[in-house]
Amino acid sequence: MRYIPALTFTLLLIGICCGFIAEDIINKPKWKLQWSDEFEGKGLPDSTYWNYDVGGHGWGNNEGQYYTLKDTNNTRVGNGYLSLIAKKQYKAGKHYTSARLVTKNKLDMKYGRVEVRAMLPKGVGLWPAIWMLPTHWKYGPWPNSGEIDIMEHVGFNPDTVYGSVHTKKFNHVIGTQKTKGLVVDDPYHTFHVYAIEWNEKCIDFYLDEKHYYKFVNNNEGNAEWPFDQPFHLLLNIAVGGNWGGQKGVDDRVFPAVMKVDYVRYYIPQ
Secondary structure, three states: OOOHHHHHHHHHHHHHOOOOOOHHOOOOOEEEEEEOOOOOOEEEOOOOEEEEEOOOOOOOOEEEEOOOOOOOOOOEEEEEEEEEEEEEEEEEEEEEOEEEEEOOOOOOOOOOEEEEEOOOOOOOOOEEEEEEEEOOOOOOOOOOOEEEEEEEOOOHHHHHHHHEEEEOOOOOOOOOOOOEEOOOOOOOOOOOOEEEEEEOOOEEEEEEEEEEEEEEOOOOOOOOOOOOOOOOEEEEEEEEOOOOOOOOHHHHHHOOOEEEEEEEEEOOO
């Protein structure tokens, strides 16, 4: 007979009574840090980890910003954190500038725990995000190859963040996205840890170690589960757009800053 410590046994009883999956408690992995960026330098982000998405073509969402390349007006490391800065600044036909950092082809990930400790910008029209896209797009263009939104926030819905996934079958264009929103205690002046734990069976979403959403692989093909491929991380502040701009853009909020204390990626031990 397998010995189960008293605390674990108690958790199992609670889990059974509450409808939790006891197997998840028993088999919860121990994590080993694979890489991290603690943003201890000064100036631009470390090019060992970060690339830039650049341009102002709307990024599929009719967004109003131009993402700049290696510009410390929009992307800056100092005082122990990364700052992404959205500004009211005209560039290439857009009235705002911002930054979109990506780890594509530098730090790609397949399964594990991804966590980002961040403080969000406040204001109507802002759309900060911590999210993941496929590196190789094996199953075709968006949404076929998937998207994982570790954290999204739209300024017209204050103090609320969302965790979501998008696939061919489940996506916002056809109104079937798998998502959950929750209220956060002071996301604008306090750092919070936004995280996922991802394996071949499911993607679990966490806020400050509190589990709040699970997306399960039902083994019904890549139209539902394209998450068996490498993904990379993105950090950005969008301005306006189909979702972020639903209530307009308040130009009084600029410059708007998202601060990131660290990014960490773990694999099971």
